[in-house]
Amino acid sequence: MSLNSGSGVNNSSHHNELIPEKKVFAVASGKGGTGKSTFAINFSVSLAAMGHDVILVDADLGGADISNLLSIRAPRYTMKDFMSGDVTYLAEILENTPCPRLRLILGGSDIISISNPLYQQKMRLIRNISQLEADYIVVDLGPDISFNNLDFFNSAPVGFLITQNVDTIIMGFYRFLKAAFVRRLKQEFKNDTFILNIINDFQNRGWARSRRNLIGSIRAASQESVDKLDLVLDTFQPKLVFNRISTSAAKKTADQMFSFVLENFGFRLQTVGFLPDDKEVEKAYARSEPYVLSYPKGDTTKAFFDVLQASGLNKTKDGEVVSSFSHYSKLLRMEANNWQLLKI
Numbered sequence: 356m357s358l359n360s361g362s363g364v365n366n367s368s369h370h371n372e373l374i375p376e377k378k379v380f381a382v383a384s385g386k387g388g389t390g391k392s393t394f395a396i397n398f399s400v401s402l403a404a405m406g407h408d409v410i411l412v413d414a415d416l417g418g419a420d421i422s423n424l425l426s427i428r429a430p431r432y433t434m435k436d437f438m439s440g441d442v443t444y445l446a447e448i449l450e451n452t453p454c455p456r457l458r459l460i461l462g463g464s465d466i467i468s469i470s471n472p473l474y475q476q477k478m479r480l481i482r483n484i485s486q487l488e489a490d491y492i493v494v495d496l497g498p499d500i501s502f503n504n505l506d507f508f509n510s511a512p513v514g515f516l517i518t519q520n521v522d523t524i525i526m527g528f529y530r531f532l533k534a535a536f537v538r539r540l541k542q543e544f545k546n547d548t549f550i551l552n553i554i555n556d557f558q559n560r561g562w563a564r565s566r567r568n569l570i571g572s573i574r575a576a577s578q579e580s581v582d583k584l585d586l587v588l589d590t591f592q593p594k595l596v597f598n599r600i601s602t603s604a605a606k607k608t609a610d611q612m613f614s615f616v617l618e619n620f621g622f623r624l625q626t627v628g629f630l631p632d633d634k635e636v637e638k639a640y641a642r643s644e645p646y647v648l649s650y651p652k653g654d655t656t657k658a659f660f661d662v663l664q665a666s667g668l669n670k671t672k673d674g675e676v677v678s679s680f681s682h683y684s685k686l687l688r689m690e691a692n693n694w695q696l697l698k699i
């Protein structure tokens with residue numbers, strides 16, 4: 356169940372080790388209102404401004420909002436048409452944006468029947484997302500810790516988790532991370548009852564109680580389980596983004612989270628950036644504009660560039676490294692013309 360369709364999709368003449376092969380990004384958090392959609396939109400727009408063909412998928416099946424956030428008033432099709440079977444392929448419902456390199460798969464708002472798709476519908480959606488033709492596909496997920504969200508998240512080769520330096524939101528992050536990690540492990544060890552018991556034990560115990568070492572126990576079982584575990588640890592590498600920060604305290608929290616995750620889950624959590632709490636972001640959001648285009652020199656746009664850099668994604672389609680903020684900012688200003696954000 357992988358969204359990484361791998362070979363043949365990226366233009367091989369452009370391919371070199373500078374261009375990441377992983378092309379599907381999931382954006383999740385475990386809580387609503389943390390800034391997932393804002394991140395997904397500005398991330399997609401940034402990749403498009405650097406010359407990539409991008410498809411942004413609104414997979415928040417219960418509360419889709421990308422169409423509102425980008426002022427798409429009357430979409431021809433939404434995810435509902437695909438989930439209901441009225442259209443066969445997801446590629447048929449692509450919606451254009453003012454940017455020729457950015458296209459959308461829009462969700463349908465509050466459609467109960469699609470917010471709880473059957474297993475087959477979910478697999479069909481995951482398969483169709485992986486078959487979309489683009490350099491990058493960005494999947495904006497819902498806030499809940501449902502199997503749907505976990506499976507969408509785990510099927511993407513790269514996952515971004517958007518958090519804030521707020522206890523309840525960090526708890527939501529840990530719950531999501533634990534649930535996604537457990538689901539991924541169970542899938543890998545689905546035929547091994549001994550290891551499944553170890554995973555269940557990890558799943559059921561609280562954070563504070565003294566722990567049996569999950570990773571150590573799995574490693575001690577057999578060479579086969581070591582190999583499977585290493586595969587999971589290699590492919591389960593979410594990137595953490597702190598949003599709406601106002602002090603440097605978030606950096607300390609990020610260090611604590613790194614230690615906690617390493618100790619409890621056995622992998623190194625990568626924090627790729629800290630986005631400020633910014634009035635300009637809210638203003639752009641209220642006007643349904645991507646803030647990186649409205650404020651190409653803004654503080655949060657600068658912080659966004661740091662996220663791209665830390666993720667190894669500051670590259671044009673030709674593989675040229677966008678090494679300075681001023682270069683990125685210039686590409687955004689050129690892109691802003693397509694959107695006619697400079698109001699006449």
Ligand SMILES: Nc1ncnc2c1ncn2[C@@H]1O[C@H](COP(=O)(O)OP(=O)(O)O)[C@@H](O)[C@H]1O
Nearest residue numbers: 387388389390391392393631632633636637640
């Ligand atoms: N960096 C930020 N600074 C200020 N406000 C922000 C920032 N990021 C997001 N917001 C605000 O938070 C709210 C929720 O954002 P949204 O992206 O819709 O969250 P989600 O998709 O996680 O539910 C919006 O009002 C948005 O303007």
Ligand SMILES: [Mg+2]
Nearest residue numbers: 391392415420
């Ligand atoms: Mg959202």
